[in-house]
Amino acid sequence: xxxxLQETLDAFTAxxxxxxxxxxxxxxxxxxxxxxxxxxxRADLALKAGKPAPTFxxxxxxxxxxxxxxxxxxxxxxxxxxRGVWCPYCNIELKALEAxxxxxxxxxxxxxxxxxxxxxNSRKSSRENEVRFPILVDAGGFVAAQFGLRYSLSPETIQLxxxxxxxLQVINGEDSWTLPMPGRYVIGRDGIVAHAExxxxxxxxxxxxxxxxxxxxxxxxxxx
Amino acid sequence: xxxxxxxxxxxxxxxxxxxxxAAGRELGISQPTASRIVASLExxxxxxxxxxxxxxxxxxxxxxxxxxxxxxxxSALDEADHAARGTGELRGLLRIAASTSFVVRTLLPRIxxxxxxxxxxxxxxxxxxxxxxxxxxxxxxxxxxxxLADSSAVARKLGTIHRIVAASPEYLxxxxxxxxxxxxxxxxLIVGPSARGIEGWTFYKDxxxxxxxxxxxxxxxxxxxxxxxxxxxxxxxxxxxxGMLNELKSGQLVRILSEWEMGTADAHVVLPAGRAxxxxxxxxxxxIAAEFENYADAELAHLSLK
Numbered sequence: 001x002x003x004x005l006q007e008t009l010d011a012f013t014a015x016x017x018x019x020x021x022x023x024x025x026x027x028x029x030x031x032x033x034x035x036x037x038x039x040x041x042r043a044d045l046a047l048k049a050g051k052p053a054p055t056f057x058x059x060x061x062x063x064x065x066x067x068x069x070x071x072x073x074x075x076x077x078x079x080x081x082x083r084g085v086w087c088p089y090c091n092i093e094l095k096a097l098e099a100x101x102x103x104x105x106x107x108x109x110x111x112x113x114x115x116x117x118x119x120x121n122s123r124k125s126s127r128e129n130e131v132r133f134p135i136l137v138d139a140g141g142f143v144a145a146q147f148g149l150r151y152s153l154s155p156e157t158i159q160l161x162x163x164x165x166x167x168l169q170v171i172n173g174e175d176s177w178t179l180p181m182p183g184r185y186v187i188g189r190d191g192i193v194a195h196a197e198x199x200x201x202x203x204x205x206x207x208x209x210x211x212x213x214x215x216x217x218x219x220x221x222x223x224x
Numbered sequence: 225x226x227x228x229x230x231x232x233x234x235x236x237x238x239x240x241x242x243x244x245x246a247a248g249r250e251l252g253i254s255q256p257t258a259s260r261i262v263a264s265l266e267x268x269x270x271x272x273x274x275x276x277x278x279x280x281x282x283x284x285x286x287x288x289x290x291x292x293x294x295x296x297x298x299s300a301l302d303e304a305d306h307a308a309r310g311t312g313e314l315r316g317l318l319r320i321a322a323s324t325s326f327v328v329r330t331l332l333p334r335i336x337x338x339x340x341x342x343x344x345x346x347x348x349x350x351x352x353x354x355x356x357x358x359x360x361x362x363x364x365x366x367x368x369x370x371x372l373a374d375s376s377a378v379a380r381k382l383g384t385i386h387r388i389v390a391a392s393p394e395y396l397x398x399x400x401x402x403x404x405x406x407x408x409x410x411x412x413l414i415v416g417p418s419a420r421g422i423e424g425w426t427f428y429k430d431x432x433x434x435x436x437x438x439x440x441x442x443x444x445x446x447x448x449x450x451x452x453x454x455x456x457x458x459x460x461x462x463x464x465x466x467g468m469l470n471e472l473k474s475g476q477l478v479r480i481l482s483e484w485e486m487g488t489a490d491a492h493v494v495l496p497a498g499r500a501x502x503x504x505x506x507x508x509x510x511x512i513a514a515e516f517e518n519y520a521d522a523e524l525a526h527l528s529l530k
């Protein structure tokens with residue numbers, strides 16, 4: 001039987017720690033960073049269901065302009081905020097979302113990922129994860145900020161990321177050292193957020209298959 | 225008749241009732257007499273206190289200011305009389321504003337412990353699930369859950385009420401029990417007055433925030449009605465745990481998604497500012513604060529039960 005996304009992520013975490021690929025003190029530092037994010041209550045500041053979603057037009061990895069308004073005119077829109085190609089958890093999630101993309105499209109909906117990384121890194125994300133939905137370039141994280149997701153990394157986390165070779169200044173092409181909290185939104189055709197799930201703990205992601213009953217519900221509602 | 229104390233009492237009643245005849249009736253004088261006494265008070269003060277139209281009597285700006293000061297003085301006098309009697313017994317009329325649900329479920333079953341101590345005290349309840357205007361409605365004390373918009377009020381926190389989701393066992397047997405918030409889509413949702421402005425239910429667990437848009441099928445502008453709808457098996461309701469405590473205890477409603485938090489709202493007892501609180505309002509607010517500790521315990525006991 002196919003593993004659920006969270007089982008895959010948990011197995012990845014266990015392997016990462018057991019294999020010793022990442023030194024223990026760094027694992028400890030990363031865990032502390034997550035705990036601090038969770039304790040901050042920042043997730044509660046993010047945009048929630050029932051509110052109008054900010055509209056946006058961003059370039060995909062190939063430079064084509066993609067408009068949320070245009071996509072919503074065709075059906076519901078799933079927006080997944082993605083930290084970047086350097087984040088293995090995000091890549092596992094992208095693959096899992098790609099696995100349900102056809103089920104999403106069959107329900108008349110579309111899906112995009114939004115990331116602060118440069119177009120070149122987004123091309124790499126698409127290629128390596130075999131993703132066939134757009135990874136949009138949110139340079140400087142302005143769209144992430146409108147959704148209430150963008151936050152500044154702590155000096156400790158910045159140091160850890162540098163040690164791990166995740167230099168966000170290079171990857172994102174700007175020096176704000178900010179990232180979006182991982183967040184997944186379902187926006188209805190009326191532009192109102194129908195569902196939102198935000199988790200500052202990036203090792204935890206909602207099951208992509210959970211999206212399908214939500215899209216079924218929206219289709220049923222819009223047909224009524 | 226042209227006694228200053230009496231004319232001030234009359235003035236406050238005209239201000240509160242907006243009518244010379246109503247205020248006159250309360251004090252046992254005719255409308256023309258009431259009108260004449262107030263006119264003579266305005267002469268003494270040297271300012272117009274009311275604007276009189278054919279339809280209404282409203283305070284002028286000077287009148288509003290005068291009312292705030294005079295009421296404080298009259299109330300202090302009342303209190304002085306009361307203190308001199310030294311019995312601690314309260315009398316007169318106490319006007320309490322609160323939601324229907326809170327009064328019916330929490331207050332009325334307990335208030336005899338307070339009113340039995342004060343046989344001369346009359347209590348008027350102003351029941352509404354909407355927030356009330358403390359000053360305009362001449363309320364002596366109000367109980368409110370949620371944010372306090374009225375800044376000209378003195379609030380004292382009573383406790384914290386947890387929001388939950390619940391449904392009847394019959395509904396759940398028929399429609400299934402949602403095991404996570406995302407499973408609420410496709411369920412029939414009941415929306416009461418406390419949720420009407422929200423349009424989304426938010427759930428918290430382990431730092432994660434999940435919110436679902438609420439397309440309510442049954443919308444009710446009263447909490448009691450919303451709870452009755454849930455008991456009747458019409459759908460899933462979200463509301464304060466305290467308001468549903470009886471139904472949860474009796475099993476008419478079952479809490480669902482209980483491993484998720486939905487946030488809390490604070491309950492306050494509020495005394496209007498700008499005039500001194502009546503002794504009875506202060507005593508009532510002490511009484512209810514002490515009582516609330518017991519309800520909070522009951523609520524917490526129920527929370528840990530689930």
